[in-house]
Amino acid sequence: xxxxxxxDTYFKRTVLGALGLLKGMSVTxxxxxxxxxxxxxxxxxxxxxxxxxPAFRGEVIMPHDENxxxxxxxxxxxxxxxxxATISVLNTKNIAGKKVLGKYIYRIDQCTLCGLxxxxxxxxxIHMGNGFxxxxxxxxxxxxxxxxxxxxx
Amino acid sequence: MDLSTTNFIGDLxxxxxxxxxxxxxxxxxIAIVAIMAVGVGPSPMLIWWERKVAAFTQARLxxxxxxxxxxxxxxxDVIKLLFKELITPHGADKLLFxxxxxxxxxxxxxxxxxxxxxxxxxxxxxxxxxxFIIAVSSLGILGTLxxxxxxxxxxxxxxxxRCGAQMISYEVSLSLIMLFVVLMSGSADVRxxxxxxxxxxxxxxxxxxxxxxxxxxxxxxxxxxxELNRGPFDMSEAEQELTAGFHTxxxxxxxxxxFLAEYINMVATSALASVFFLGGFLPFAFPDFGFAxxxxxxxxxxxxxxxxxxxxxxxxxxxxxxxxxxxxRWTYPRPRxxxxxxxxxxxxxxxxxxxxxxxxxxxxxGLILP
Numbered sequence: 475x476x477x478x479x480x481x482d483t484y485f486k487r488t489v490l491g492a493l494g495l496l497k498g499m500s501v502t503x504x505x506x507x508x509x510x511x512x513x514x515x516x517x518x519x520x521x522x523x524x525x526x527x528p529a530f531r532g533e534v535i536m537p538h539d540e541n542x543x544x545x546x547x548x549x550x551x552x553x554x555x556x557x558x559a560t561i562s563v564l565n566t567k568n569i570a571g572k573k574v575l576g577k578y579i580y581r582i583d584q585c586t587l588c589g590l591x592x593x594x595x596x597x598x599x600i601h602m603g604n605g606f607x608x609x610x611x612x613x614x615x616x617x618x619x620x621x622x623x624x625x626x627x
Numbered sequence: 628m629d630l631s632t633t634n635f636i637g638d639l640x641x642x643x644x645x646x647x648x649x650x651x652x653x654x655x656x657i658a659i660v661a662i663m664a665v666g667v668g669p670s671p672m673l674i675w676w677e678r679k680v681a682a683f684t685q686a687r688l689x690x691x692x693x694x695x696x697x698x699x700x701x702x703x704d705v706i707k708l709l710f711k712e713l714i715t716p717h718g719a720d721k722l723l724f725x726x727x728x729x730x731x732x733x734x735x736x737x738x739x740x741x742x743x744x745x746x747x748x749x750x751x752x753x754x755x756x757x758x759f760i761i762a763v764s765s766l767g768i769l770g771t772l773x774x775x776x777x778x779x780x781x782x783x784x785x786x787x788x789r790c791g792a793q794m795i796s797y798e799v800s801l802s803l804i805m806l807f808v809v810l811m812s813g814s815a816d817v818r819x820x821x822x823x824x825x826x827x828x829x830x831x832x833x834x835x836x837x838x839x840x841x842x843x844x845x846x847x848x849x850x851x852x853x854e855l856n857r858g859p860f861d862m863s864e865a866e867q868e869l870t871a872g873f874h875t876x877x878x879x880x881x882x883x884x885x886f887l888a889e890y891i892n893m894v895a896t897s898a899l900a901s902v903f904f905l906g907g908f909l910p911f912a913f914p915d916f917g918f919a920x921x922x923x924x925x926x927x928x929x930x931x932x933x934x935x936x937x938x939x940x941x942x943x944x945x946x947x948x949x950x951x952x953x954x955x956r957w958t959y960p961r962p963r964x965x966x967x968x969x970x971x972x973x974x975x976x977x978x979x980x981x982x983x984x985x986x987x988x989x990x991x992x993g994l995i996l997p
């Protein structure tokens with residue numbers, strides 16, 4: 475009884491194996507004949523038209539609305555959430571004596587882009603941006619000030 | 628002058644040279660230069676094409692920076708390779724160490740010498756062309772084993788043994804498939820094998836021998852991939868998993884020669900596959916099946932296709948087969964060494980023996996397509 479079973483599996487494995495090989499070829503041939511699926515970006519040449527994935531983490535940004543206002547209240551939760559002291563929130567007082575944001579300092583050379591500050595923010599004031607060209611000639615250039623004006627808008 | 632029988636260039640030289648020995652030398656030099664050009668010339672382009680195929684199958688672009696579409700990338704690589712230091716390992720057998728890279732190259736050049744590129748473009752046409760090919764292609768194995776042995780490195784030796792076992796095993800089934808084609812065409816003369824496929828596509832051996840032809844072709848491609856030490860059967864090198872195998876200790880030009888031999892071997896093997904199964908230098912011609920309304924149209928299309936010279940068709944078929952080899956390499960995962968051996972000795976060898984027997988039966992009962 476053993477021989478037919480062995481023969482059966484032999485032919486079954488041969489046929490299934492051949493089909494599997496053909497399936498593999500169809501996948502690679504499919505990629506080969508569809509250049510639109512190529513993911514490579516020709517970066518320095520296509521800098522103007524470069525489209526990055528929306529989830530790409532390049533830097534921490536603070537979005538400003540059309541009046542130049544931001545949502546930051548200076549609560550320093552992001553500063554406390556940051557594992558490597560990338561963020562310093564320097565607060566000041568406005569005319570009414572209320573504590574408001576003075577300078578939001580973001581040291582991009584220390585940032586690991588972990589995104590904990592964005593998760594910590596209760597006011598949705600900071601986001602992850604797509605910008606990635608962070609080369610600087612001076613070390614001071616890495617200390618960015620994210621807010622454009624003092625206080626909350 | 629009947630173009631299908633004369634030796635065009637050779638006869639021309641013999642006609643205008645004063646002594647016969649002058650003609651012999653001139654013809655020899657022309658032959659060597661031609662083989663070198665055919666073998667070495669396309670290799671940089673093939674390396675570029677391989678990298679492009681690899682990239683496109685993986686949704687990448689491949690080399691794009693040097694020259695248009697990265698065409699000059701290989702030139703840069705070759706220049707870099709030639710300027711590197713040629714290191715001889717301590718305690719290596721120097722003579723064998725530097726002889727070894729030349730042997731695979733010699734073997735592939737000798738195979739290229741008997742391949743008919745056109746009706747009168749063939750360096751030599753021995754009556755026993757196929758046994759000659761089987762004999763000289765073994766030089767590659769010798770080079771591999773010598774390279775591993777003379778490197779004075781135990782890992783090189785292990786790689787060479789692995790590679791030698793693989794190449795010797797697959798040469799058995801490769802030779803059997805060649806014998807199958809010899810059986811079908813009734814001649815061991817490479818040129819006669821091509822001329823036995825004259826007519827349209829259905830006269831090529833891949834179709835002319837019903838079912839057997841396509842099975843033989845598939846098995847030829849599998850055995851040739853293993854014989855060439857290319858992926859998925861590149862256990863001798865296995866860049867991602869092992870050290871380089873038999874050429875671990877080679878650098879600079881010696882390594883370049885192994886690398887070159889791989890690509891020239893690929894050209895030679897594809898040329899042989901095209902000669903054996905795809906009609907060699909004969910032009911592609913559609914069959915009309917004797918169907919009256921299309922006979923005229925098919926005849927005119929075939930006439931237009933036949934205008935292109937034979938070496939163009941040969942080159943086209945070779946390029947197609949090489950691209951197929953490249954697709955194999957970039958599609959399939961690498962099997963284990965024991966799986967490779969069982970594929971050869973438990974599957975391909977019995978299948979080839981059955982194929983040979985069936986071929987004889989088909990010929991005896993006249994089952995070959997007219």
